[in-house]
Amino acid sequence: MRALHDLGKMEIGTLEITTVILVALVPSVLYILWIRNTEICKREPLFLVFLVLFFGLTAAFGIAFVIENSLVYLLFENSSLLNRFLWGVNGPNPEIYLFILAVIIAPVVEEFVKASGVFLVYRRLAELEDGMIYGAASGLGFAAAENVIYFGDALLAGFEVFLVTAILRTLTSTVLHASSTAISGYGIGKAKLFRQIGRRSRWLQYVILAVVVHGLFNFFAILGMIFSQGMEIYFAGLLASFAIATIAFRIMRLKIREFDTMFLSQRD
Structure with missing residues (x-):
């Protein structure tokens, strides 16, 4: 997650701001309609689906931003005894800083915060696929x-940079955020439904799995920046991240369809 103060320095007009917001928001809307419509029987109400999406857009992002930046300040950007104990007088090198931020802090904070959105509609979770949606x-x-920040920054560097950034993030990180939190949602829904029939299932393990998937995605995405051994490593990392996001998204849709088919067969 990029710092919000970077966006504040941008000297772009109303048209550019509107473009950034639309390019960031429209793919998420189209993706969630696609995911929701994967379910044939008893589709989730659009109002509730967009309510949860709005939660992710506002509250979840805001909470994660505060927590992440607080952790970064605590661990890296002050002169406290904790900071000196962990990194010494000179602090951590940039590669360690990037790794901890992208692979540990961001996945843990973001997946737990995003998962909380499912609890807004906890009473509505009547099927295994509901939590995933x-x-x-x-x-x-x-x-x-998140994309508003990245796209706004990219637009300052030129339209070509903006276009490439928008395409890459729409096909990778946007898909990853949907798929990883769907894992958490599945765990939350499963725990509720199993409790109703006297069986035990813990949702925490699914959130941890979401953190692992998110962490792997981020690790490969920054691989070239950590090792700095040529463009081959950079592109290999991006390809691996794309594969993780794409496979996770496909599995999510297949599972939604599978659980929905199970419901249809039971009804017949």
């Missing part, structure tokens, strides 16, 4: 807010 909605709302 609402989880994806929360993740996509979060992705849209």
